[in-house]
Structures are given as structure tokens and as C-alpha cells.
Amino acid sequence: MKYQIKASSISNQDAVVHIKQSKIDFGTTAAASETLPNPAELFLGSFAACMLKNVERFSEMLKFTYTKATLEVSATRLENPPRMDNIIYTLSIYSEDQKVNADLLKKNLEKFGTIYNTVKLSCAISGTVNVIQGV
Template identity: 55%
Template sequence: MNYNITATAGKETNGHIDIRETQIHFGTEAGSPQLANPAEVFLSAFAACMLKNVARFSDMMHFNYDQATVEVTATREEKPPRIEQLTYTLTLQSNDPKLNTDLLKKNLQKFGTIYNTVAKSCRVEGTVKLV
């Protein structure tokens, strides 16, 4: 499987990423502080991967949930500049007794494309909880 996107930014303008029929705007150094910066776009890809896999594993593991929310934070190292650690909290709204959060977490770690890519470059730690 291959992926393809196009990103564009001017020297003094904000950027945008074109993905199929979606356009995601991001801020540049000279751009708007209201827009996501590239690190936040990166964290968003991690979060989207997790949420997509929650939906996928709900079918495979035969559990129901009403909503899933993931909060992702990252620690940036200055020299060299890189993400050193990523931490997440995945919260599922569910009262399904078949939902095994430990197994779900293991599956997310084992089968998440973005998760595995990130985990090779920095520490990833997280929790899965029910509400």
C-alpha cells in the first residue's frame, strides 16, 4: 500500500495539505498562531490512526462503544530538535462488558501503522480507560 499527499506553503504564508478531497491548513513560522503547527499535525495523524483502529478492533473484538477520544501530548527535545516522547490517553464511552481494554491497547500497539512508525523513533506511552 502506498500513500500520497501534497503540501504547499509560501515563504510568508500559511500552508495547506491536500489529501484526496480534504484540505488541512497549518501555520508556518510567518503564519497564523491560530493554525496547527507541523508537530500538531503529526500528533493528529497518530490520533487518527488510533481512532481508526478502535473502530476496526471493535468489530474484530466484538465490543460496542459510543465514542472514543484520544488526547495526545508530546515532549520536544531541543538539540537535536525531535519528538522525544509521545503520551496518549484513549477514553472510550462504553458499558460493554466484552470490552477488554488491555487487549485493545496491545492490538493498537501491534497493528497501528502510524503508532509503529512513531514508536521506532520515540518513546510512546499511554493509557486506555472507560467512562
């Protein structure tokens, strides 16, 4: 499987990533630092997207239902050389289904996630998966 995206920017303006029929604006200027995602945040967004896509995938494989999933991701940026380190995530699965096995789901997310496995080669990752019932 191969992937392809396009991105562009104009001098002294912000940039955009074009993926299929989607357009994602991101900040490359100081003026946008509080309003648009920066490249590091897009990176973490890709990590989160991979995990949430796999929640959907594994809900079918592990035969459980859920109403929603939320994910919080944080990371530390190291200075020399500049890189991301110590990614920490908290995944919450909202479900009335008693068959949700949080430990097995976490194991599968960490074993089969494309972005997860790419990132873990260069960065420490830790996280928790919580099942929230009765909501």
C-alpha cells in the same frame, strides 16, 4: 499499500496539505501560531488518527460496541537534534458494552498501528486505555 499527499505554501503565508478531497490548513508563520496547527501538532494528529481508526477496526474484530472514543496526546520536543520525544496518550472508550477489554484493545492498538509502529522506532510512547461506562 502506498500513500500520497500534496502540500503547498506561499511565501509569508501559511500552508495547506491536500489529502484526497480534504484540505488541512497549517501554520508556517508566526502570525498563525495561535490559530493554526503547526507541523508538530499535525504529526500528533496523525498519531491520534491512526489510533482512533484502529479503535473502530478493533471494535469489529473484538466484537464490542462504543458510543465514542476520545484521545489526548502530548509530547515533548527535544532541542538537539530537534525531535519529538516521550509521547503520552490517554484513550477513553465510552461504552455500555461489558465485553470491552481495555488491555487487549491497548495491546492491539500498539501492535498493529501503522503510525504508532513508525513513531515508536524513534520515540518513547506510553499510554492508557480507559473504558467509561454509564455515560
